[in-house]
Amino acid sequence: MAGTGAARVVNPALVIDTVITALLRETMPDAAVEVYDLTGTMDHLEVFVRTKAFAGVSPLDRHRMVERALAPARADGRIHALQIRTATPEEPHG
Amino acid sequence: MADLHDEIQREIAANPILVYGKGTKDAPRCGFTLETIQFFNSFGYPFEVVDVLENMPKRQALSEMTDWQTLPKVFIGGQFMGDTDILAPMAQNGELATLLEKTFAGSGVSPTIQLR
Numbered sequence: 001m002a003g004t005g006a007a008r009v010v011n012p013a014l015v016i017d018t019v020i021t022a023l024l025r026e027t028m029p030d031a032a033v034e035v036y037d038l039t040g041t042m043d044h045l046e047v048f049v050r051t052k053a054f055a056g057v058s059p060l061d062r063h064r065m066v067e068r069a070l071a072p073a074r075a076d077g078r079i080h081a082l083q084i085r086t087a088t089p090e091e092p093h094g
Numbered sequence: 095m096a097d098l099h100d101e102i103q104r105e106i107a108a109n110p111i112l113v114y115g116k117g118t119k120d121a122p123r124c125g126f127t128l129e130t131i132q133f134f135n136s137f138g139y140p141f142e143v144v145d146v147l148e149n150m151p152k153r154q155a156l157s158e159m160t161d162w163q164t165l166p167k168v169f170i171g172g173q174f175m176g177d178t179d180i181l182a183p184m185a186q187n188g189e190l191a192t193l194l195e196k197t198f199a200g201s202g203v204s205p206t207i208q209l210r
Contacts, residue, residue, distance in 0.1 A: 071163075085179065
């Protein structure tokens with residue numbers, strides 16, 4: 001492939017979990033991230049985020065932290081519908 | 095903007111459970127709004143849905159007031175509660191039932207569904 005110079009078309013749906021994980025780790029470097037495709041169409045996602053940054057933080061503010069981190073992907077439409085679940089390393093998988 | 099804030103304050107004061115969403119109770123126009131309506135239907139307390147889909151200034155005012163960018167937005171007893179991401183775990187651990195009982199205490203309203 002190298003050197004062909006051909007542009008490669010990447011389906012953003014195929015890499016959205018990588019995008020989400022990278023964005024979250026910008027502000028929450030230890031984040032363990034699971035991304036679920038709820039509808040099979042990659043436009044209704046659920047993300048589970050586990051990080052120590054959530055310790056002592058209310059559910060509303062955890063949600064705000066996740067949305068803030070993912071704002072770029074929201075703004076350009078890569079994320080359309082998103083459900084969010086959060087936990088600290090000590091909390092059970094919600 | 096001040097007028098919109100007043101309008102919103104009036105609405106959340108007048109409705110113990112208020113959902114700002116896309117579409118109406120009978121014709122929701124967004125999966126999450128539908129999900130939220132079904133969620134509250136299962137509790138049996140009266141709730142109101144205000145359609146702000148086409149009302150961008152009001153959506154902007156709501157987002158600023160709550161520091162929450164997405165719809166639906168739920169208020170219970172005048173308090174911003176986020177959406178079902180926040181409320182579903184509270185329903186599971188019983189916090190929400192307690193909050194709703196407290197919110198409707200003395201109002202003469204009882205749920206049409208027995209929670210416990």
